[in-house]
Amino acid sequence: MRIAIVADAYPPMQSSAAVMLQDIAIEFRAQGHEPVVIIPAPDIRDSVVRSIIKGIEVLRVPCPPTKDINYFQRTLCELYMPFAMRRRLNKSGFLSIKLDGIVWYSPSIFHGPLIRALKKSHHCKSYLILRDIFPEWAADLGIMRRGLPYRFFKVIERLQYLVADTIGVQTPANLQYFYRNQSIAPCQVEVLHNWLSVSEPKECTISLSDCSLAGRKLFVYAGNMGKAQDIAPFFEVIATLDQSRDDIGFVFVGRGSEVESLCAEIIDRNLSNVLIFDEIQHSEIPGLYAQCDFGMVFLDSRHKTHNIPGKFISYMHYGLPVLACINEGNDLFDIINCESLGRAFFGVEAERVVSAVLEMVDDPKYVTEIPDNCRILAKDMYSSTIAVKQITAALVE
Numbered sequence: 001m002r003i004a005i006v007a008d009a010y011p012p013m014q015s016s017a018a019v020m021l022q023d024i025a026i027e028f029r030a031q032g033h034e035p036v037v038i039i040p041a042p043d044i045r046d047s048v049v050r051s052i053i054k055g056i057e058v059l060r061v062p063c064p065p066t067k068d069i070n071y072f073q074r075t076l077c078e079l080y081m082p083f084a085m086r087r088r089l090n091k092s093g094f095l096s097i098k099l100d101g102i103v104w105y106s107p108s109i110f111h112g113p114l115i116r117a118l119k120k121s122h123h124c125k126s127y128l129i130l131r132d133i134f135p136e137w138a139a140d141l142g143i144m145r146r147g148l149p150y151r152f153f154k155v156i157e158r159l160q161y162l163v164a165d166t167i168g169v170q171t172p173a174n175l176q177y178f179y180r181n182q183s184i185a186p187c188q189v190e191v192l193h194n195w196l197s198v199s200e201p202k203e204c205t206i207s208l209s210d211c212s213l214a215g216r217k218l219f220v221y222a223g224n225m226g227k228a229q230d231i232a233p234f235f236e237v238i239a240t241l242d243q244s245r246d247d248i249g250f251v252f253v254g255r256g257s258e259v260e261s262l263c264a265e266i267i268d269r270n271l272s273n274v275l276i277f278d279e280i281q282h283s284e285i286p287g288l289y290a291q292c293d294f295g296m297v298f299l300d301s302r303h304k305t306h307n308i309p310g311k312f313i314s315y316m317h318y319g320l321p322v323l324a325c326i327n328e329g330n331d332l333f334d335i336i337n338c339e340s341l342g343r344a345f346f347g348v349e350a351e352r353v354v355s356a357v358l359e360m361v362d363d364p365k366y367v368t369e370i371p372d373n374c375r376i377l378a379k380d381m382y383s384s385t386i387a388v389k390q391i392t393a394a395l396v397e
Contacts, residue, residue, distance in 0.1 A: 001100035001395070002034040004118060008066070008108045010039045011053060011282075016223065016310035017131070019282050021105060023197040024391075025056045027384040033392070038089070040081055042066065048092040059094065061085045066108075079156075082114035095121045101395035102126040109134055109153070112160040119163070125395050128164035129192060131307065133157075133177060141227060141302050158184055166394040168192025170308050171331045188394070195387040196313045196378070204287030206253065206277050213249035213275060217361045219323060220292040222285060223311045225256035230300035232258065233348040234325060235265050235274075240354050242273045248361055250274040250296075253288060286318060293367075294342070294360055295320040301327050301347040308332055316341070316378035319371035321360060325353065340373050342366075 005025055009018040021037070028035040041049065041060035049060040063084045064077035089095055099122040104111050106128060115126050135153040138144040144153075161167065166188045169175060178189045208218060225231055231252075241248050250273060252262070263276055280288065289295075295315030299307075312332065315322050322342035326332050336344035343356040360366050 001392070002036065002098060003028055003101045003103060003395070004099050005035055005037045006039075006102065006104035006111055006114065006118075007037070008040055008111075009105070010037055010058060014279060014282050017105065017107075020195060020310060022054065022056070023195060023384045024103075024387060026054060027197065027388045028392075029055060031385075031388055031392070033388075038085070040066070040085060048088055048094065059089070059092075061088045063088075078108060078110040081108075082111055082117075086114050086117045098122060099124055101392075103129065103391060103395075105129045105131065106160060107132045107134060109156050109160055112156070112163045115160075115163045125165040125397075126163060127391050127394050128160065128167045129391075130167050130169050130174075131194075133169075133174065136177070137228065141300055143227060161187070166190065168391070168394075170194055173329060173331045174307070190390075190394075192387060192390055193381050194308050194310055194313045195382050195384040196310070196317050197384045198317045198378075199283070199286055201286035201290040202283055204284040204291070205280055206284070206288055206291075208251065208291045211275060212272065213251065216247050216249035216273070217294070218249045218251055218292040219294045219296050219357070220251045220253065220288065220320070221296040221298070221311070222253045222288060222314075223309070225252065225254055225258045225262060227257060228300055229256070229258070229298040230302075231262060231298050232265065233350075234296075234298065234353070235262070235269070235271075236350040237348065237353045237357065238271060238274050239269050240350060241357060242269075242271050245358070245361075246273075248273060248357065251292065252276045253278075253280060255279045285314065289314070289318040289320055292320065295322045297322055297324040297326065297332070299324075299326040299330065299332075308335075313378065313382045316374045316382060319375050321366050321370045321374060323353070323356060323360065335377075339377055340370055341377065342370065 007021050009015050011018050011022050025035045025037055036057045038059045040063035042063055042065035044062050051058050063081045066074050066077045101124050102118050104115055119126055135144055135150050139146050139150055144150055161184055164187050168190055172191055238250055266274055297309055297312050322336055324332055324336055324344040325348045328346040333344045336342050345353055
């Protein structure tokens with residue numbers, strides 16, 4: 001099958017979405033299909049740029065800029081983006097090349113018109129990989145009021161669902177959103193777990209053996225540090241342990257809107273057991289994990305929609321037991337606690353989380369038994385092989 005993969009993230013971008021999409025494109029090819037990745041490219045102006053990245057055909061399509069501009073401008077540009085991409089693709093002759101299926105990734109929620117045009121041209125099915133139920137999560141966190149902008153984005157959200165033949169959500173809890181709003185998506189909705197392809201650890205620019213945390217048991221967080229994660233309350237746990245244990249450390253690696261305030265928290269509290277590093281190349285992540293003992297996951301407790309963060313999947317594949325502070329009702333709570341993968345809590349109750357950290361550091365099973373549990377679960381549930389087989393089955397039904 002010749003399959004178009006439409007998204008707004010792909011390497012050399014370093015986001016978890018970009019990495020996941022490259023993994024699944026490579027797996028499509030490994031299973032005998034012919035994937036072609038289509039991504040918007042505001043940094044080019046004239047014609048579609050074709051390149052081959054790790055054996056995958058990638059089309060970078062000129063479009064308006066959608067990053068590092070104010071929200072109003074970004075909305076207008078994203079609204080126009082699929083129409084601009086369609087025009088450029090048509091001019092390039094791509095729309096005349098037969099497709100057997102279309103896979104697209106949300107966010108962004110604005111790809112609907114482009115997917116509709118591709119389906120009409122090629123008379124094939126589409127599969128929406130839905131990782132972000134927007135604008136619901138933004139309203140839940142108080143980032144967006146349920147006023148006119150919210151209602152506008154709800155219309156865009158519904159349009160993308162109407163274009164899909166199948167929607168793959170990332171957790172069973174997300175199915176409830178569609179059960180409660182049955183008219184919003186008349187198509188098939190199913191759980192499509194996140195995935196990751198494992199690579200061997202390589203050299204990492206961060207050397208924890210050469211820093212102030214050398215020799216400690218290390219908890220690592222690698223990913224975005226923004227409002228959706230709400231990491232700040234966890235610093236009460238870090239401060240408590242800083243006063244009582246000198247053998248435990250915390251490492252945060254990444255970017256995000258809250259990095260500056262978290263760095264200020266370290267200075268204000270004079271904390272000696274935590275370090276924050278800038279984002280590193282994805283290829284360096286296995287090398288980072290090889291230097292650490294545990295992984296951390298944070299989700300703002302106000303979330304009402306649910307997700308399984310890509311970083312959790314990566315911790316599993318590399319055998320890192322997980323400490324998770326997440327929103328109530330999230331499936332991750334039962335997955336971690338029932339499958340003996342670490343410890344998970346709803347929110348951050350400092351005393352209980354401190355006790356969990358101490359248990360994870362002091363109990364030998366977190367070195368001998370639980371890392372194996374993590375790797376087994378990752379292989380059975382969160383592999384790109386399984387994801388591609390599931391998507392392909394939906395496209396040929």
